[in-house]
Amino acid sequence: MLKFVLRFGTLIGFAIILVVFTIALPESFLTARNWLNISQQLSMLTVVAAGMTVVMVMGDFDLSVGSMATLAGVVAALLFTLGQPIEVAVGAALLIGLLGGIFNGIMVSVFGILPFVATLATLTMFSGAAFIVSGGKTISGRAIPEAFGAFARTGVDIGGFIVPNLTIVAALVLVVTWVLLEQTPFGRRLYAIGGNIEAAHLSGVRVRRLKIAAFALTGLSAAGAGLLYASRVASANPTQGSGLMLNAIAAVFLGMTMSRQGEPRLLGTLMGVLILGVLDNGLTQMSVDSYVRQVLVGGIILIAVALGSISKTRRR
């Protein structure tokens, strides 16, 4: 029984959270409207966390995703002010994400800098670049094309429910990332690198190339999330993505507690994202103070990870 609690602690905890919110918020929590809201609110975090999972599978980190998201949003907004069409601005922002990710990958795999240090440095660089590009101001108003902001405010009618575009984008990113990690040689090799980098290398895995590719994907997803954010607020300012990085890492960690080997798995990450989002949504609706909410969320992450590591120590 205790073993069961330890092994599935995070899932049990999530179930309890759902039950509590359902009882406490009988009219609003378990409604389609609310869950569509949650899915939309979590779309940016989902995209960043999916990308974060890719590098964490290799045992690496990317701390720069938040500022990359910001930079991408600001770059797109700047191109809008220069009269560029949406496709060009979005394309350029995604390209920046890809290049920034490749840069991270090169720092980590070619120069052998610890991911923590390398991406901490690029976090600062991207953030600085975002300030330079935006001149430190919020770019909003008429400069942003109506269609760009409208994207985040509209959705697709699926079976009588308007499913928000942001939700659909996040779902697509999840599916693609899942296939990539679980169903392709690429993902298999990333897991091999994460399990034993030296053995993978000696078994013919091109570690260097794969690391660069993985960081590139993470950068790309961060830029994508930044664009979703910019679309949602129909504006861009040089600090807006900064909250994403820690939440993304927290989500992956929560997800890791759910896999038997303690490895990052995409579905685990999705559960992690949901836990964070549902907690935020439910506690907000229960009028729990913003700051108390933060303490609670942090505490829950700690408990989940602690349970996970206890169950692992016991199995040894």
Add this chain to the structure above:
Amino acid sequence: MNINLKTNFRRFALAAAALAVTSSAALAASVAVITPYLAQPGTQFYVEAFQGVAKEKGWDVNVIDTQGDVAAVISKIEDMVNQKVDAIVINVDPSQVQAGLEAAKAANIPVFGMDAGANPLLVTNVTSNGYAMAAETSTYVADRIGGKGDVVMFVFDAFPPVQQRGVVASAVFGNFPDIKILDKVTPDVSDGGIADSRAKMEAILAAHPEPGSIAAVWAAWDQPALGALQAIEAAGRQNEGIVITGIDANPQAREEIAKGGNFEASVAQDFSGIGAAAADAVARVLGGETIKQSVIYVPTKLVTVANAAQ
């Protein structure tokens, strides 16, 4: 261990259920105040005053701080709409939370701006009158120099709320035939604005060395006024009677004004008044009234040596 855990969970669930019962049983109006900027001093004044009024009215107020995250403001508006609160008050540029405003509109929940900016989806926006503030200080300057002399203006046209102040001051000075605008300076604000304003002012002082050649400095906000003051003092020209005014009455400005030196006046926004007026607007709408004004102005107050210490 297990049993303990279980009873604890049961207790938690019961408590949660009890909470739900009380919140749905109470007939009090529920109002959500959502801001990304709660950590900033001005915002705290609004919110406290708002809560003061709300308490009298017996409202159930939920103050939500998203800590700088604007997208989260949209999320919280959505959550509150989903919870069917009676009114929402925001303190952020409404054009950036359009998605949330539309969701509220669809659910017929009124949204109020508290120093937010005008927007058709807001019932009304409660704020200070920027035009009036600029008129207060520019007329103060004109009166003090007897409608005669050369004036240096510090403006910033890139930020709309500050740009309008410059327009008003220019109009006021333009109405005095003997007042000449010596220079209209836009300082670099990347480091707060004081340092660059001081540098710009030093250059102007150097170009006009004779005493009395500069009658006044009018600044569209406090930082350039403080920079200009530093420049004047550094040049040893503090006894020429150059009049300096700012706007906002921040603590540093108040301190200088209280000393009775060249920095003579600034204008204070009434943050508490804005909060109270916003609560008042909410009360009127909840009471069934329709508010026609898209902006409600709360009077500001001129700060001089007489009241700077308050």
Add this chain to the structure above:
Amino acid sequence: MTLLVLQHVSKAYGGVPALRGVTLTVSPGEIHALMGENGAGKSTLIKILAGVVAPDSATIRMDGAPVVIDSPRVAHRLGLRFIHQELNVVPTLSVAENILLSQPVPRRLGLFVDWAKLNRLAGEALKTLGITHIDPRAPLAALSLGDQMLVKISSALVSEPGAPARLYVMDEPTAALTREESERLFRVLNEIRRAGNSVLYVSHRLDEVMTLCDRATVLRDGVAIDSGKLADITHNDLVSMMIGRKVQDAYPAPARPAESRELFAAIDLSGPGVGPITLAVKAGEVLGIAGLSGMGQTALLRMILGDTRAKGDMRLDGQPWRPRGPADAWQGGVAYVPAERRSEGLVLSRPIYENITLPHLSRQSRSGLLLLRGLERALSQKLGDGVRLKANTVNQRAVELSGGNQQKVVFAKALNGTPKLLLLNEPTRGVDVGAKFDIYQIIRTMTAKGLGVILVSSDLPELIGMADRIAIMRSGEVKDVVAAQGLGEEALLNLCYGRDAAKVA
């Protein structure tokens, strides 16, 4: 008079018996071998002795008096010392500091570390074991693995003066040691024996046990067999006790002679610290590489694998061989079995089949884009069966397997994709006797198919038994190449040391 008597030791894990009424006696001044294949119960027995695992039943006597060992502290007080494969040493500290790690540091004026005294005490501790070649002031990291082991033993000797060491329990101490390091260790063990203390010596290496130990206790399926005096039995007797069946030969006979066709050649190959090396491997041949540890054997294999940049020419199957990395090497038909299977050979956390298909995943998936797990599993099953891998399913994670079976997974991986040349680095290190024989069989089967094998090993009998020719490496160069047939161990050792010896080829 006996020092330690264990009787009726039983332990079951979840209903599965690991030990069934085991008896073990160790006399003072005896080196007693504890043998058995992996999973025979050796580690359980040691853990019971160490007070880490509680037995279901056991009677333990020290010096005739019954004792209960219910914690490591008690074991230590009774004079039991455990030296594991993983050394608990601090590489950044000096030898002396490591030896006296558990002691209060000698101080001058109660304040400054009395280095002179510290070094003197450590030097004395080393000297009691007959070790004079280690400088107590040297940083531990500068020492060879074997010397680090000696330091560890010295440290076990001095720790806590109140509880003098009586019995050293050593788990596979020579697994990572070179031959000369092992010999130094044996001298120390003999020193311990001479002083009247005892050693319980766990090892896979039969030759070692036969020469070093007085008696052996062999565990098989949780039951103990007393070998009696080792001097009275043969090598093969001991193997029979371990695997429970008669054995004829430790090394299977070559299936057919090597062809004359040259498969691989290296001409004036050199890399950082190694070379120039010139050697050739014929199809169907096993070329052994002998040498003292660190003479460039691993570097040679890594150059062939493309992992280390190399100057000079290589040819494989008549074509120039210039891999730019292990990935190229595997694609081109060169497979590598590294020396450290846990750190270099396997991704332990992943299933068996993922390990086996890792090098050729592009070919064994749909256009290199989508995994074909069914195909991977079937292929892994086939390759696993070919190497007599014992696992529940190929979905089992590698970490759950015994050392011998892990090594078989590494072999299955190497044999995936029909390689032409097999690079083997210590292929039977830490592998039990049964699995060892299986691995030799695999090598024979592969050479029969025309594969070439380069076999690096520090196990000289293995080299002589398996290789057709043996290249001897000293200081990064191949100094001699000799035929293995008829070569004596002594002669080969002399060649390794570069002493004058009759050349056979």
